[in-house]
Amino acid sequence: MTTSTSSPQAEALPPRAGRRCHNVLNSLHATHYFCPEVGEELGALGVSDPRAVNFAIRAAALGAVGPGTVAATFFNYKYELIARHVPAVWQVAAPQDVLAARLRGVDRTLRRILGDEVVASPEMAEAAHLALRATEACSRSGRPLYAAHADLPVPEEPHLAYWHAATLLREHRGDGHLVALMDAGLDGIEALVTHTATGKGMTPKWVFGTRGWAQEDWDAAEERLRARGVLDEEGELTEAGVALRQRIELATDRLDLAPYEHLGAAGVERLTELGTAFVGAALQAGAFPADLLGKKSASK
Template sequence: MDPHTAGRTARMLEPLHALGYFAREVDDEVSALGVRRGRATYFASRAAPMGRVGAGPVAATFYVFNPSLVAHFIPSAWESASPDEVVAARYRGVSAAWARLLGEEVLASDEVKEAADLARAAAGGCSVAGRPLHAAHADLPWPVEPHMALFHAITLLREHRGDGHVAALVGSDLSGIDALVTHTATGRGFTRAAAQSTRAWSDDEWAASVAGLAERGLMTSAGELTEEGTALRRTVEHRTEESAFAPWQALGESGTQRLTELCRPLVTTALANGAFPEGVFA
C-alpha cells in the first residue's frame, strides 16, 4: 500500500464525517442551545473540542475561511452555550442523522461494529504533534455506540489529514485564500463561486490573491495555473498524502481494504438518501 492508495480510502470515508455539517439534526441540536442556525452551528460544533477559544485559533485551524467571517460567530457562540454542551449536541445530532440516512438496523449491524474497530485502530496511528484540530478531537472520550465510535474515528482521521494539509499549504507559502484560488483553478470540482460564497472572500480579495500568485509565476493574470503553479499544487497534495499515511500503515493493507469494503456501502446509501445538497460529494 502507498500513500496515494491510503488517500483514496480517506477521501472515500470523508462523507460520513462531513454529512454532519449539513445535517438538519446537528443544526437543530446546536441551535437549541441558543447558537444561531447555519454557519454559527458549523463553526461552533467543529471548534468546540478546542474549548472556549477565540476567533484567532479557529481561523488558523480552519485556514481557508476569511478570518472576518470566523470572527462574526466566534467567540460569541460561547455566550450561548459552553463548548462541552456544543460537542454533546453535535454528537447527538450526528447520531440522529446517521439513523435517518442509514437506518437503525444498519447502525446495529456487525458490519458497522467491525468498521468501528478498524477505524479506531487506524486512528490510533495518528500523531497529535503539530495537529491542533486533530489533537482537540483526540482528547474527547470515545463514544460507546459503534456507529458513533466509527464517526469519531473517521473524524480523527479527517482532522489529522486536514491539519497536515494546512501544514503543507503553509510550507508552500499559500495563504488560505491562495489555497482556494489555486485549488479552484485545478478544475477539480470546487468552483470559485462556491469558494467565495462559503468562505466569504470578496472579489477584490480574490483578485489580489490572483495578482500575488501571478507575480510569483504560479498563475497567469487571467487566473489560470502555470506549469509552476500546477507543480506546486501537486507538491501540496503529495505532502498531504505523505503526512497522513501513518494511521493507514498502522491499520495495514488488509485492514484498510476491509474498512473500505465495509464503509463504501454506507457512503453510497448516505449519498442516495440526500446527505448533501446537490453537487456536494457528487
C-alpha cells in the same frame, strides 16, 4: 486515543491508498456539515446562524477559544467572519453542550441517510473497529485540531464510534495538510483558489457563503497566483500549478502515513471498501449539495 508506531512487519501500502481511505472517511464525516439535524440541535441551544454553528461544532473540542485560535486552525476562513461569531457563540452555548448537541445531530443524520439497518450492521461495527485501530498511530504533536478531538471520549454505539474515528483521521490529515500548504507558500484563500481550480474543491459560491471571502478577495488571490505562474489568464492551473498541487498532496500523504501503515494494506483496503458503501448510501440520500464542488463561479 493512544499513540503507537507502525509495525515493521506491516505490508507496504499501495500508492495513495491512505489518501483514498481518508477521502471516503472524510466524506462520511462531512455529512453533518450539510444535513439539517446538527443545525436543529444547535438551534435548540440558541445557536441559529449557520456560520456560528459551523465554527462552534468544529472548534468546541478546543474549548472556549477566541477567533485567533479558530483562524489559525481552520486556516482558510476570513478572520473578520470568524470574529463576528467567536467568542460570542460560547456565551450562548458552552463547548461541552455544543459537543453533545453535535453528537445527537450526527446520530440522527446517520440514521436518516444510512438507515437503521446499516447503522446496526456488522459492517458498521467492523468499520468502527478498523478506523479506531488506524487512529492508534496518529500523533498529537503539532496537530491541534486532531489533538483536541483525540481527547474526547469514544462513543459506545458503533456508527458514532466510526464517525468519531473518521473525524480524528480527518483532522489528523487536515493538520498536516496545513503544514504542506504553508510550505508551498499559499495563504488561506490561495489554497482555496488552487483547490477549486483542480475541480475537486468547493465552488466560489460555497467559498463565499461559508468562508467569508468576497469576489474581490478571490480576484486578488488569482492575480497573485498568476504572478507566480500558478494560474493562467483563464484562472486554470498552469503546468507549474498542477505540479504544485501534486506536491502538496504528496507531502500531505507523507505526513499522514502513520495511521494507514499501522492498519496495514489489507485493513486499509477493507476500511475503504466499507466506507465507500456508506458514502454511496449518503449520496443516494442527497446528503451533499449538488453544486458544492467544481470550478464555476456564482458571479462569472
